Amino acid sequence: MKVAIIGGTGFVGFHLTRHLLAAGHIPRLLVRPGSEGRIEERDACEIVQGDVEDRASLNDCLAGADAVIYLIGILREFPARGVTFDALQHQGVVKTIAAAQAQGVERFLLMSANGIHADGTPYQRTKYQAEQALKASSLRWTIFRPSVIFGDPQGRMEFCSQLKKDIIDSPLPAPLFYRGLLPTNAGGFELAPVSVGDVAAAFTLALAESRTESQTYSLCGPQRYSWKAILNTIAAASGKHKLMMPAPVLPIQAAASLFDRYPWFPISRDQIQMLMEGNVCHDNDSFARLGLTPTPFGVDQLTYL
Structure with a gap:
């Protein structure tokens, strides 16, 4: 074909x-x-x-x-x-x-x-x-x-290698984003990497x-992972232990509103919003419908980092 x-x-x-x-x-x-x-x-x-x-x-x-x-x-x-x-x-x-x-x-x-x-x-x-x-x-x-x-980027943009570059390799603590005034469940929103x-x-x-x-x-991948768990997994695959700390979303969104028009600013307002919404499949049966078995996300699958 x-x-x-x-x-x-x-x-x-x-x-x-x-x-x-x-x-x-x-x-x-x-x-x-x-x-x-x-x-x-x-x-x-x-x-x-x-x-x-x-x-x-x-x-x-x-x-x-x-x-x-x-x-x-x-x-x-x-x-x-x-x-x-x-x-x-x-x-x-x-x-x-x-x-x-x-x-x-x-x-x-x-x-x-x-x-x-x-x-x-x-x-x-x-x-x-x-x-x-x-x-x-x-x-x-x-x-x-x-x-x-996620997967071997072959020199292209990819989720985990981008997080490694922007967050894990940075000298600053990794941000655990949260809404509101108190860091309740900071970094707890979930993604399902595929x-x-x-x-x-x-x-x-x-x-x-x-x-x-x-x-x-x-x-979606077979399991849900919190933002914090994903960062820990990427750090472990990179041979690092990363310090993390709660980060309120409001001031980050305010900075993004000023600077996300420039490529050097690492994240846009919309990306922050979508990240905080999480990204999981509520009816996670698509791979079963296709007759395929999805690959789990973990350190063993991130050797390319």
């Missing part, structure tokens, strides 16, 4: 390309000029130079494909540089849907995100809008909503099984 991938040079795209090749598929990647070096097995892939905002590039990428996978997602937007949630997470999907319909590609797999909703942050809202656009189309769709994803290999396996399986059509799968 020839599979067009939009966003194939990113973290998930790198691992998904490996899985697709192992399953005998031919990945066709839409790649910005100059980013060809980010593709591991270039000779086994088809490469189309272009950008998701260019309809001609999308048409070239999707022409003759059997399916398309849309992976593009960003954690922060920088409107001054033209990098926005709406352009990449919503309008990019709308344009890819239109190109798929024009090129006769009927199968569409979308990477959304766990915990999104219509009235959430701009990140959550644009992911939700993309889902609605796909569901309203005539395409045979499958939507995946992963929680925070392996990038398991996410890639889910996408690959969906291409082969029609039962996954018109289905939405929330992909």
Whole structure:
């Protein structure tokens, strides 16, 4: 099967390309000029130079494909540089849907995100809008909503390596965020980290099984971990013991309101809000529905750190 991938040079795209090749598929990647070096097995892939905002590039990428996978997602937007949630997470999907319909590609797999909703942050809202656009189309769709994803980053941005760089390796104590005036349950909000290999396996399986059509799968790891437990695990995997202390969210949000427009500031207001909401699957049966066994999060899985 020839599979067009939009966003194939990113973290998930790198691992998904490996899985697709192992399953005998031919990945066709839409790649910005100059980013060809980010593709591991270039000779086994088809490469189309272009950008998701260019309809001609999308048409070239999707022409003759059997399916398309849309992976593009960003954690922060920088409107001054033209990098926005709406352009990449919503309008990019709308344009890819239109190109798929024009090129006769009927199968569409979308990477959304766990915990999104219509009235959430701009990140959550644009992911939700993309889902609605796909569901309203005539395409045979499958939507995946992963929680925070961990795994060997291969030089790309990844959840655990980013926390190691920004928090564990910092000389400052690790922040255990909390709301309100008192540090009640500081760092107690929960996440359910999911392996990038398991996410890639889910996408690959969906291409082969029609039962996954018109289905939405929330992909979470098998266990929930508090923010504090996750930081301790990353520290242990890094061979360190990290001092931690309660950190009230309000002043951090105030600082972010002033500085999160700049790339050097480590976190945005929306990221803080979503972090405090937690990120777990309330009906954690998607891997069972797919017939897959998710990988547990732990020190043994973080040797890449």
